[in-house]
Amino acid sequence: MTLAFIPFRLPRRRRCSIDGGNSNQRKMLKLMKLRSASAFLSRSYGSGSVPQRKVAVLGAAGGIGQPLGLLMKLNPLVSDLSLYDIAGTPGVAADVSHVNTRSAVAGYVGEDQLPRALEGCDLVIIPAGVPRKPGMTRDDLFNINAGIVKSLCSAIAKYCPHAIVNMISNPVNSTVPIAAEVFKKAGTYDENKLFGVTTLDVVRARTFYAGKAKVPVEEVNVPVVGGHAGITILPLFSQVTPKANLSDEDIQALTKRTQDGGTEVVEAKAGKGSATLSMAYAGALFADACLKGLNGVPDVVECSFVQSSITELPFFASKVKLGKNGVEEVLGLGTMSDYEKRGLESLIPELKGSIEKGIQFAS
Ligand SMILES: NC(=O)C1=CN([C@@H]2O[C@H](COP(=O)(O)OP(=O)(O)OC[C@H]3O[C@@H](n4cnc5c(N)ncnc54)[C@H](O)[C@@H]3O)[C@@H](O)[C@H]2O)C=CC1
Ligand SMILES: O=C([O-])CC(=O)C(=O)O
DSSP states (O other), X not given: OOTTTTTTOOOHHHHHTTSSSOXXXXXXXXXXXXXXXXXXXXXXXXXXXXXXXXXXXXXTTSTTHHHHHHHHHTOTTOSEEEEEESSSHHHHHHHHHTSOSSOEEEEEXXXXXXXXXXXXXXXXXXXXSOOOOTTOOXXXXXXXXXXXXXXXXXXXXXXXXXXEEEEOSSOXXXXXXXXXXXXXXXXXXXXXXXXXXXXXXXHHHHHHHHHHHTOOGGGOBOOEEEOSSGGGEEEOGGGXXXXXXXXXXXXXXXXXXXXXXXXXXXXXXXXXXXXXHHHHHHHHHHHHHHHHHHTTOSOEEEEEEEEOOSSSSSEEEEEEEEETTEEEEEOOOOOOOHHHHHHHHHHHHHHHHHHHHHHHHHO
């Protein structure tokens, strides 16, 4: 396992080349892959031309915020890392700043320092807010997190209106519409720059499928569409690659496990919060994809909850092509199985309600 997964991902053809050979050869090739990471980067952008990118994490002292801050510090696409929270960020920033990677790190604490945290940002990642405890739904977080997200987005509209926003705070199905309303009111809304982070659903679907299908997890590709809560999370295993001969029962069990992945962690943590480490990983992957898109890397595609017209709902998660201005194209759902079509039909009312709740709160 390598810490260098984000910036150092090599093109697929190159990655496949380490699959052959004995285990020593494979280890050696992995090492070479790490060592050639910076060379790979400069090849991607032309030597010395990696753009300056300021990234802020809001909620940076939290369970997700801390490891996410570290992972963003490891990402050489970041030149300035801004760590903001209502408490605790001076220590977190001092700690992370000692890591010998490209970005300068600054910690900001309290609302007075929020403007400086945001000014000049290209990307703002928001994991601020309370997490679930056992027995709660994500919607139970609405009362506290809606207000937090609303005030942070008002500040974004004021201090970095052109930044891409990655919304992690739950309930994502409502916090993204809240953010959109805040930006609309401020006159800064750009639908191509607002993303609900659903990458953890994809990460889980890949992991669970690989385990069941006994295929290498790094090769698994599966879209997860809909939203980010319970049945609104709809993995499209009919489109998964590599294909395996799983039964309908297996696919249904994998679907349910993906939908309940968050709850599985909440219960295992028994009152001490929800997914933080896997979420930081997923958040870092998605942020990296956004930065690559901004920097003009072609064919960057990830699933995300965005403004959409591929269903009757105004926001929907699906595959999205990322580019220099954020969303370049919202991709369609593709061919779905009957089971997935039924899943889509039954998620619509719940997702619609959550979206409307968010819009109503902020308008
Ligand atoms: N989108 C997704 O897939 C996932 C979303 N989440 C959500 O992420 C959120 C954060 O989770 P954790 O990091 O585990 O919670 P946490 O409680 O460990 O950390 C949250 C942080 O937000 C900070 N905060 C609170 N109000 C703030 C404000 N006004 N401005 C800036 N920071 C503020 C807190 O001080 C705290 O440091 C929760 O809403 C959780 O449900 C969690 C896992 C996955
Ligand atoms: O389940 C939760 O509350 C946190 C979350 O969104 C996830 O882990 O997918």
